[in-house]
Amino acid sequence: MHEASIAASLIEIVIDTAEKNKAEKVTKVFVKIGRLAAIEIDSLEFAYDAIKEEYEIIKDSEIIIEDVPITGKCQKCGVTDTYEEMFFACGACGAFEVELLTGEELTITEIEVD
Numbered sequence: 860m861h862e863a864s865i866a867a868s869l870i871e872i873v874i875d876t877a878e879k880n881k882a883e884k885v886t887k888v889f890v891k892i893g894r895l896a897a898i899e900i901d902s903l904e905f906a907y908d909a910i911k912e913e914y915e916i917i918k919d920s921e922i923i924i925e926d927v928p929i930t931g932k933c934q935k936c937g938v939t940d941t942y943e944e945m946f947f948a949c950g951a952c953g954a955f956e957v958e959l960l961t962g963e964e965l966t967i968t969e970i971e972v973d
């Protein structure tokens with residue numbers, strides 16, 4: 860259960876941040892996940908909801924996941940495009956020198972508290 864351990868480490872960060880900011884309750888947690896992070900969003904939500912029950916501070920919080928597409932910029936012709944997979948050729952000129960711009964994210968972008 861890859862997603863369960865990811866949910867557990869996200870929760871650790873959320874609780875830590877909330878405590879440092881003297882928050883009493885976390886209401887929303889915004890997370891960005893790139894397609895290349897190979898995380899099942901449904902499983903992560905499920906794992907988060909299961910683990911949060913154990914902690915008063917995040918018990919009523921909701922995890923909001925933003926699915927970040929894979930985008931890359933061609934080093935040859937400069938075109939920026941969205942891709943379905945990791946290994947890609949530029950959609951415009953066919954060169955394989957495409958620099959990855961997004962798609963590897965696994966970050967908490969915002970924590971909403973009460």
Ligand SMILES: [Zn+2]
Nearest residue numbers: 933936949952
């Ligand atoms: Zn190109």
